[in-house]
Structures are given as structure tokens and as C-alpha cells.
Amino acid sequence: MSSRTLTRLAVVPAATAAIALSIVAPASAHVSASVTEASAGAYTVLTLSVPHGCEGSPTTRIEVQVPESVFSVTPTRNPFYDLEATIEKLDEPVTDAHGNEITERTSTISYTASTPLPDGQRDTFELSFQVPDAEGEVLAFPTIQTCEKGETAWTQIPTAGQDEDELESPAPSFTILPASGEGHHGDEASASEESDDSAEPASDTSDASEAAEADEAGDSDSSALGWAGLGAGLLGLVAGGLALARTRSTT
Missing domain, CATH: 2.60.40.2230 (Uncharacterised protein YcnI-like PF07987, DUF1775)
Structure with a gap:
């Protein structure tokens, strides 16, 4: 390899390094x-x-x-x-x-x-x-x-x-x-948050009302089932009494 070629090969990396340093230098x-x-x-x-x-x-x-x-x-x-x-x-x-x-x-x-x-x-x-x-x-x-x-x-x-x-x-x-x-103090955001907070109690009240209605409905259903069970029991007693009476009459 000739000396001229070696010189060219050495110059290229040196120039590249100089450019890189000029870019990153603060x-x-x-x-x-x-x-x-x-x-x-x-x-x-x-x-x-x-x-x-x-x-x-x-x-x-x-x-x-x-x-x-x-x-x-x-x-x-x-x-x-x-x-x-x-x-x-x-x-x-x-x-x-x-x-x-x-x-x-x-x-x-x-x-x-x-x-x-x-x-x-x-x-x-x-x-x-x-x-x-x-x-x-x-x-x-x-x-x-x-x-x-x-x-x-x-x-x-x-x-x-x-x-x-x-x-x-x-x-x-x-x-x-x-x-x-957007407002200098975030007033809109604050107002929105306050509005949401104020709405929460109403939501809680609504939920409580619905729960109360559900409880009342449940109580009503339980009461109806109780009366139905009592009626069925009475009918069973009557039927049993009639059957007993028929048995005695045949004997």
C-alpha cells in the first residue's frame, strides 16, 4: 500500500472525529x-x-x-x-x-x-x-x-x-x-370537583332509598310466603281430619 493511500486513510477518521467533537462541544x-x-x-x-x-x-x-x-x-x-x-x-x-x-x-x-x-x-x-x-x-x-x-x-x-x-x-x-x-387558578377544575362531590350525597341517598324499597319488598314477599305456608298447613290438618273420620266410619 502506498504512503499516499495511508495518508488519505488517516485523514478521513481525523476529520470525522473533528466534526463529531464540534457537534457535541457544549x-x-x-x-x-x-x-x-x-x-x-x-x-x-x-x-x-x-x-x-x-x-x-x-x-x-x-x-x-x-x-x-x-x-x-x-x-x-x-x-x-x-x-x-x-x-x-x-x-x-x-x-x-x-x-x-x-x-x-x-x-x-x-x-x-x-x-x-x-x-x-x-x-x-x-x-x-x-x-x-x-x-x-x-x-x-x-x-x-x-x-x-x-x-x-x-x-x-x-x-x-x-x-x-x-x-x-x-x-x-x-x-x-x-x-x-383553562383558567389561571384551575377554578373550572375545582368547580367540577366540587360539583361531583356535592352530587355524591344525592347518589348515596338514592341508593339508600332503593335499598329500603328492596327491603320492604323483601319483607312483603316473606310475609306473603308465611301466610301461604300457614294456609297450606291448615288445609293439611283439615284433610287429615277428614281422612281419619272416614276411616273410623268404615270400621
């Missing part, structure tokens, strides 16, 4: 966001994922900035962090969908680590809230990651027409989808 790991429900008006749980430290330094604090269109946030407890919420007054009161007046909002949620998060490990932070009724809007949660040495501000928000991949430190975000139309 992109730059940012602080990312995922939600259980993105529909407008729905209640959701946002999960922020912190995959690494600051250039190798362990993470000591995570501060999440809440969008202005979100008024109330309920954070999930994390056993390795002390949690603190910052509340601010609104310039003007806002009326929610239930007619309640809102005068303040949660502006930031901060997690301070009791034990620093090592660079080679990841952690998640959850926030529960109602998705604003703003279909198509990108809801961003700028996050500042503080480490033992340095910090990374994941706060960049793409401008109109700009690709998020072009940003060095994009803010975690998601796009609000159209309302599902």
Missing part, C-alpha cells in the same frame, strides 16, 4: 432559566440554573432582579443559602385582576451561601409567581453572581432583532406564550 454555560408554565396569566415556577463559578472561584451569592411587571414572588427555600427579599413601594398603586390594590412589589431576591458553591458543581434557585398578561414579551431576570474572587453580572438583554447568542453575559429569560384559556 456552548458557553450561562445562568439559564426554565419555567413550568409560560402562558400569559398562568402561575409558574421559574428555575434558575447556576452551572459554574466565576473563572474557577466558588459562588457565594446570587441576586435575582425581578421584572417590574411581576409584583409578587415566592422563593423556594434552599438549605445552603440565607434568603432575603427586597420590597419596594410602587410610584402609583396598581389594581390586579381580582380588584385588589397593589402598593408594593418584590424587586430582588438574594441567596447568600452558608457554604460556597464549588466551581465544579451546579445549583438551582426557584421562584413562584404569576406570568404577566403580556403575550410575546420576553421576561428577563437579570442575575448577579458573586464569588469569592470577582463576580459575573448576567444582566445583558438583547435589543430588538439581536440574537441572545451574541451577548457575553445574557440575563436568564423566557418568552410569554398565549394564554391557555
Whole structure:
């Protein structure tokens, strides 16, 4: 086999391996966001994922900035962090969908680590809230990651027409989808369940009534059978007496 042929055979696997590595190589790991429900008006749980430290330094604090269109946030407890919420007054009161007046909002949620998060490990932070009724809007949660040495501000928000991949430190975000139309609190399902529950006693009453009627019918049938048996017994006695009388008369 010629040296040229051997060279060609060696080049093919090397090129294939290079292509495979380029496909599976992970992109730059940012602080990312995922939600259980993105529909407008729905209640959701946002999960922020912190995959690494600051250039190798362990993470000591995570501060999440809440969008202005979100008024109330309920954070999930994390056993390795002390949690603190910052509340601010609104310039003007806002009326929610239930007619309640809102005068303040949660502006930031901060997690301070009791034990620093090592660079080679990841952690998640959850926030529960109602998705604003703003279909198509990108809801961003700028996050500042503080480490033992340095910090990374994941706060960049793409401008109109700009690709998020072009940003060095994009803010975690998601796009609000159209309302599902199934109700924000599951009221319809609850009402259906309550309706079913309320119908159960009526069903039980009906069953009890039918059982009572069956018992009465059974009692009636038993009584009729008893009287019939008594009548048959009396007829038997009479027949026996007549037979005895005839026997005596013939003798």
C-alpha cells in the first residue's frame, strides 16, 4: 500500500472525529432559566440554573432582579443559602385582576451561601409567581453572581432583532406564550370537583332509598310466603281430619 493511500486513510477518521467533537462541544454555560408554565396569566415556577463559578472561584451569592411587571414572588427555600427579599413601594398603586390594590412589589431576591458553591458543581434557585398578561414579551431576570474572587453580572438583554447568542453575559429569560384559556387558578377544575362531590350525597341517598324499597319488598314477599305456608298447613290438618273420620266410619 502506498504512503499516499495511508495518508488519505488517516485523514478521513481525523476529520470525522473533528466534526463529531464540534457537534457535541457544549456552548458557553450561562445562568439559564426554565419555567413550568409560560402562558400569559398562568402561575409558574421559574428555575434558575447556576452551572459554574466565576473563572474557577466558588459562588457565594446570587441576586435575582425581578421584572417590574411581576409584583409578587415566592422563593423556594434552599438549605445552603440565607434568603432575603427586597420590597419596594410602587410610584402609583396598581389594581390586579381580582380588584385588589397593589402598593408594593418584590424587586430582588438574594441567596447568600452558608457554604460556597464549588466551581465544579451546579445549583438551582426557584421562584413562584404569576406570568404577566403580556403575550410575546420576553421576561428577563437579570442575575448577579458573586464569588469569592470577582463576580459575573448576567444582566445583558438583547435589543430588538439581536440574537441572545451574541451577548457575553445574557440575563436568564423566557418568552410569554398565549394564554391557555383553562383558567389561571384551575377554578373550572375545582368547580367540577366540587360539583361531583356535592352530587355524591344525592347518589348515596338514592341508593339508600332503593335499598329500603328492596327491603320492604323483601319483607312483603316473606310475609306473603308465611301466610301461604300457614294456609297450606291448615288445609293439611283439615284433610287429615277428614281422612281419619272416614276411616273410623268404615270400621
